[in-house]
Amino acid sequence: MTGQTKTVAVLRYRPEQDEAPVWQEYQVPYGDDTSVLAALNYIKDELDGTLSFRWSCRQAICGSCGMMIGGKPQLACKAFLRDYPERVTVEALAHFPIERDLVVVMDGFIDKLQKVKPYLIPREMRALEDGEYLQTPEEMDLYAQFAGCINCGLCYAACPQVGLNPDFLGPGAIALLHRYNLDSRDGGQAERMEMINAELGVFNCTAVGYCSEVCPKMVDPANAVNVNKMNSARDYFFRFLRPAPKQGGCR
Amino acid sequence: MSDQLKRSNEPVFWLLFGAGGMLAALIGAALVFVLVFAVPLGLMPEAALSYGAARAFAQHWLAKAFLFVVVSLFFWHAVHRIFHSLHDIGVHAGRGARVLVYGSALAGTVAAAFALALIGG
Ligand code: FES
Numbered sequence A: 001m002t003g004q005t006k007t008v009a010v011l012r013y014r015p016e017q018d019e020a021p022v023w024q025e026y027q028v029p030y031g032d033d034t035s036v037l038a039a040l041n042y043i044k045d046e047l048d049g050t051l052s053f054r055w056s057c058r059q060a061i062c063g064s065c066g067m068m069i070g071g072k073p074q075l076a077c078k079a080f081l082r083d084y085p086e087r088v089t090v091e092a093l094a095h096f097p098i099e100r101d102l103v104v105v106m107d108g109f110i111d112k113l114q115k116v117k118p119y120l121i122p123r124e125m126r127a128l129e130d131g132e133y134l135q136t137p138e139e140m141d142l143y144a145q146f147a148g149c150i151n152c153g154l155c156y157a158a159c160p161q162v163g164l165n166p167d168f169l170g171p172g173a174i175a176l177l178h179r180y181n182l183d184s185r186d187g188g189q190a191e192r193m194e195m196i197n198a199e200l201g202v203f204n205c206t207a208v209g210y211c212s213e214v215c216p217k218m219v220d221p222a223n224a225v226n227v228n229k230m231n232s233a234r235d236y237f238f239r240f241l242r243p244a245p246k247q248g249g250c251r
Numbered sequence B: 001m002s003d004q005l006k007r008s009n010e011p012v013f014w015l016l017f018g019a020g021g022m023l024a025a026l027i028g029a030a031l032v033f034v035l036v037f038a039v040p041l042g043l044m045p046e047a048a049l050s051y052g053a054a055r056a057f058a059q060h061w062l063a064k065a066f067l068f069v070v071v072s073l074f075f076w077h078a079v080h081r082i083f084h085s086l087h088d089i090g091v092h093a094g095r096g097a098r099v100l101v102y103g104s105a106l107a108g109t110v111a112a113a114f115a116l117a118l119i120g121g
Helices: A036-047 A107-115 A137-148 A154-158 A160-164 A171-181 A189-197 A210-214 A221-238 B010-038 B051-059 B061-088 B095-119
Strands: A005-012 A022-029 A066-069 A072-075 A087-091 A098-100
Touching (some): A022 A036, A066 A154, A072 A154, A072 A210, A154 A171, A171 A210, A189 A221, A221 B010, B010 B061, B061 B095
Antiparallel strands (some): A066 A087
């Protein structure tokens, strides 16, 4: 700590007393290593115990501390007060309903994750005595990048099309869907294509690309979405001929 | 939500949009340069754009095919972009606007085909 303080402006919403969200400012002592999450914890412990926010790991892996920091979707544990000159604004994640203060309702997002069947649907059933489903490093490389998602929701807050149409499957769920479609052990592509092709599917995307920019785990959801536009177009015209081959991996 | 699960017809328009965009990227800038700068500023001979030269060019079947593809795909690219930009700025145009927007691209395509056919070989 340097003894200096910085202003942290938090958009508060307490449904029992606030009709609409209101800004509240706090003065927080900070040092070079003070994260926004640390600042929020300082506020909660020392200044105002009524402030609500989600967090767990403090190291960008649990995905629970997503919020708008300085107007950008970020993980509070991965953003630092030192990067904001005098004042930093903290708001609930955009495009999600606010439950309370910085806590948002994730139900719609979880619903979408479930819709894409984010689990292996074995290509061929193997008996126990046949042993494991083997995969080469090259085969794993094809999808590994997309497996880094921590479901933090930042890409949904970044996506203007999610904001316009909350039913849009969205970047994260499509990246996850793509991760399983690209897996050599998986045979569920045909089932999942239904979501890609649907009105709530990939064609809601207008290739803005901000989703990939804000991703804290270097996943490239924009790539997953756009590769699947081609897959969907192929499926649209050739659906009566043959199943589409697996392709479109990206490291 | 359930009717959102029905298959989207967007691939048709998206492919036309994509093809037009690719063409625009490849030759759009060159077209603007030639028509807006090079000839008016005298960097290229004026005769290059004379009626006779343009007509002679358009009489070859290959040039016809080229002109048809360029004109029609630019139309499809533009209307798709306009339609989605309207959505982006909060004008959620419905079926009527869709028909109007894509219909104008279709009209442009038909008009281009007609005009080229009229030029003769
Ligand atoms: S607290 Fe776990 S990602 Fe920030």
